[in-house]
Amino acid sequence: MTAKLMHQTKMMILLSLNAVAILIVGVMIFSAINLNGGIEFKVVAERSDIVGDSLDELGLVDPVTDEFTPVVNVGGNSVTLPGASGGSSSGSSGGGYVSTGSSTMSSGGVSSAAVANGQLWNEDAIVIYQTADFDICVGGGLTGLGDMYWQSSNPAVISGFYNAARTWLGYSSESCRYPAIVGTGTTVVTAGTYDGRRYDKLTVTVIAPPVEQWKRDVLNLVNRERAKNGLSALAWGTTCEGAANTRAREIMTSYSHTRPDGSSWATTCPIPETGGKSGENLNAGNAAVSPETVVASWMNSPEHRKNILDPDFKYVSVGFVFDPNSAYKTYWSQYFTTY
Secondary structure, eight states, X not given: OHHHHHHHHHHHHHHHHHHHHHHHHHHHHHXXXXXXXXXXXXXXXXXXXXXXXXXXOOOOOOOEEEEEOOEEEETTEEEEOOOOOOOBOOOOOOXXXXXXXXXXXXXXXXXXXXXXXXXXXXXXXEEEETTOOSOEEOSTTOOOXXXXXXXXXXXXXXXXXXXXXXXXXXXXXXXXXXXXXXXXXXXEEEEXXXXXXXXXXXXXXXXXXXXXXXXXXXXXXXXXXXXXXXXXXXXXXXXXXXXXXXXXXXXXXXXXXXXXXXXXXXXGSOOOTTOEEEEEEEEESGGGSSHHHHHHHHHTSHHHHHHHTOTTOOEEEEEEEEOTTSSSSEEEEEEEEOO
């Protein structure tokens, strides 16, 4: 019994000594914290320069034409003159285009002049359209910068950047980033290399696209292409203007030459009984973010190019819809006619 009590007493003494030691260590740590102004815990922020790893691109649908030869009276009998009906041919996806703006500008809307050491842009500010009409690129032809961070001060305007460029529009992922534009307004883009060699800021103002002006710009660009090929200019088609606008809206839900109700595209502006010919080109998505890119995309598709350079056509109507909340945001239609 006595031995057991002695054993318990020793255990209590050891436990007491351990508690005293823990208390002393705690007091020492507390004193050290107070003497050094406290311990600061830093949290490393998650990278915000990447929005997504891939970009969805909507390819071109095959162009179509429709032709109707009128019923004429021959010797008292109604006879339909022979003529070819419209059809579809295989088309290719849209090609790339880099908008140069002016002789002093390079892709991405920044100056091609040499950039000062340690910087990324010569500009302090640029303006871009809400359609993301070009990627934002570093200036002066800078290359070989390696991995970079791209950040936006106002995520309600530019929420971030894709870690790639739209190469099919002619941009290089080595020096450009595709901005994820979610609204209009102003934001400050901060970019730099992780090794600290270059760092810069750029004020970016995002504005809504001028819908009606862009439609006319497409007409001008089409006529420029026709002039290169010795063809007469097309006039603005007032007869099928409403049809072109309707088709641009319809392809938001049915990206096809078949209308959402199952009828043919040609029912939006039927060929008159006196005869005629019509054709339609469609485009939507990242390769159609401006008049320049959409026309270049069509011209890089041999079948769509045929409609643009068809010598029979006299008029073209252009439809354009921009909806930032829709799947592909930009939607274009061209309605070619002889009437």
